[in-house]
Amino acid sequence: MDRIVCSWCQYQDDVSRTTCSTCGAPLDVANVVSRAGWRAAPRLREMTEFRVGNTSSTCQVSGEVVPVAEFALTEHDRVFFEQHTVLWKERLVSLHGQSLATKNKRRIAGMPYAVVQAQGPGRIALTRDASGELVVLPLHPGIELDVRGHSFIAASMNVSYDFIRITGLANVLHGGNGMYIDRFVARDTPGLLILHGNGNVFDRRLAQGEAIQVEPGGFLYKDPSVTMNTVKVPLGGGFGHRNAYMAELAGPGRVGIQSMYVHHHTD
């Protein structure tokens, strides 16, 4: 049987499909890539439906201004999310609280220290309260991804949710991402992670040693192999000169940025 490879998640689908069955990306449109190499994240078509990891549950997306992810969970299937992202649910969908490991550190860092698991059968819809787009990231077993805090919409249960500390005083004072970022790891089966990017989302693969400086508020996700450090950019101006601080991301690996970001002032 002829297969078509999704350029976003690399899954091989039947050629008759117009959207990827694991990430929802349109298969019949060309990638939009800027001259600098940034690729626009796939614009998911209205009501696109795709599989949740290796389960029989599905996710359908709707809305172009403030998008909604609607999960149809089969019996005993679960997804987890932050409590305040619930838009609506059906009666039979049960909710279970889950405290995260190292919750005290997370609480100090202003990160979510507990998540809610929704269990099927039934439907539940989730949305972040901001204009932007959904980024659907199927995770192969063993794959890790570092994500800006408070950016994930939902993940399948076989994805573990942890955090890492970004070292360095410059990052703490000027980094904008805080001391911690989320780390999602797919365990032994394929998992699904859905993020919300404010504005538009762009993705780029950095070569070994290649570096890019990003406004700290624009960082959305990266591969663990990509290093991130806050660097000072002198702006000159003689007496009373000012500095800007940027997040320097160095390859190899994949990085994602969002176009509607929190601007961090120069000092």
Next chain:
Amino acid sequence: MSDYVCPYCRLGSDASAPACPNCGAPVDVREVRDRSGWVEQPPIKDQARIQFGRSQCQISGNYVPVAEMDLAQGDNVYFSHHVLLWTEPGTQLAARQMAKGWDRRRAGMPLVMMEASGPGRVAFSDDDPGEVIAVPLQAGRAIDVVEHHFLVATSAVTYDWIRSGVWFTLGTGSDKEWFHPLGIYLDRFTANEHGLLLLHARGNAFIRDLDDGERIYVAARALVYKDRSVQMNVHLERPSSPNHHWRLIQMVRLVGPGRIAIQSKYGFEPEEHWGWNEIGPSGTWNNWNGEPSRWRPKIADREP
């Protein structure tokens, strides 16, 4: 000729027009319905026109849309002053005093409305990315709208308000505190004769027609409007947890028959409450722990 019934406003019109003349919804687009039954309200196309009486409304802008009214002599519309974008000098503007001022002030609702009278043009927009929803109301029809969604209405539509009934309390005696996840009041718009009501929804808007007895649980602040026939109660949901108590998720329980509309950007507020002493009429709750002794509901009205 009315050989086409618009699925969004449920009124008949001429199918050959590019947009429904009653609500501006495009005629030539496929209905976008998800598997649960929610229908995405299609954005009104840029420069689409809606006819009301001898006047017209034209919608422009896709991100923060603007409703531009071309008012004929003798036609007038009313609105809250903060949504006024521009007006022609010839358009007459006047204050429109609202009754029950004390109640309105207590509920944080506008005390005074403005009224614009033709001939002339006047334009309105709300200050948030989203969609304008045009709701043509036939004589005698009424809908209940969550406060702060009202943009503008024609004078054939009367404006009143009702208690939402969506509340819960904490504490007793002098410590008693009231919480209204949806607001104390709902706006009720009733058409004396055929009129037009424009609402603003933040983010994307979705509508759903609930069957008789069908129910759905919606984040309280996501609701935009409902038909009068749809029953609404407070619903509190508590995730189960072996380790600690969870704060309440405040929702509304909507039971058909009738239409409801929600928005996808609903102004997140952190859940701050752990329990309650009383909840509003026919209020329901779900504790997925199944261990009522672990927390403190004092009522037996669990969701069946």
